[in-house]
Structure formats: C-alpha cells, structure tokens
C-alpha cells in the first residue's frame with residue numbers, strides 16, 4: 337500500500353521532533369524539504385493546499401528503539417490517514433469528514449473500504465502493543481537540530 341496509517345505509541349506522543357524543536361527551526365526544515373522535493377505530496381502527488389512535514393519513524397520491536405529515518409511531505413488528506421487515531425477524534429468532534437479520509441485512502445491505494453478498515457484495525461493492534469513499552473529514541477542525523 338502506498339498510503340498507510342502510522343500510529344505513534346502513546347509513550348512517545350510528546351517527544352516527536354515537531355514537539356521538541358522551536359517552531360522556527362521546524363519551519364526551516366520544512367522549507368528545506370519543499371525546496372528539494374517541490375511543493376507536492378510525496379504519496380499522492382497533490383499540489384494544492386497545506387503541505388505537512390511528516391516524521392518517518394522506524395520501530396524496532398525487539399530492541400524497543402524508535403528511530404527517525406527522515407521526513408515526507410504530505411497533503412492534508414494523506415496526513416489525516418497517517419494520524420488516523422487523531423483523525424477519528426477530530427471527526428467525532430465534527431472537525432473533519434472521516435468518509436472523505438476513507439475515500440482518499442481507497443483512491444490512493446486503489447482498494448476497497450473493507451481493506452481500509454482491516455488496515456486501520458491492524459494499525460491499532462500494533463499501536464496498543466507498542467504503547468505498552470517505553471521506547472528509546474534515536475533521532476539519527478536529525479539529532480543536530482535538537483542541539484541548536
């Protein structure tokens with residue numbers, strides 16, 4: 337699947353690079369990536385609207401190390417899929433249309449609504465397991481941004 341949900345374990349919710357960096361450093365990072373990549377979603381190719389910088393984390397379930405592998409520029413809808421847990425909460429509050437998110441997922445992945453549901457259910461199973469552990473964070477080459 338081109339577009340997947342990636343639920344961040346609750347034990348590291350508040351220690352993403354986005355949370356840890358001063359806003360101006362984060363914005364500079366985002367601008368650098370827009371300059372390199374062009375202003376378009378790196379998953380679906382959308383060029384309209386806000387582009388979100390998304391952190392790509394790798395989880396090693398044997399060593400409990402969460403490593404920042406890089407970033408990806410995402411349109412609003414692809415970003416909503418990535419953070420499907422939060423998206424569900426916002427939809428319940430009437431702040432976004434969950435059906436629109438499902439349609440986007442199915443269009444990008446060329447799949448059925450049932451496949452969306454299975455994918456999200458699996459993502460939540462993994463999330464529950466990972467949320468029971470403490471993770472050691474490795475910011476990789478991005479560690480330098482934290483020291484500025």
Ligand SMILES: [Zn+2]
Pocket residue numbers: 377378379380381382410411412413414415
């Ligand atoms: Zn997109």
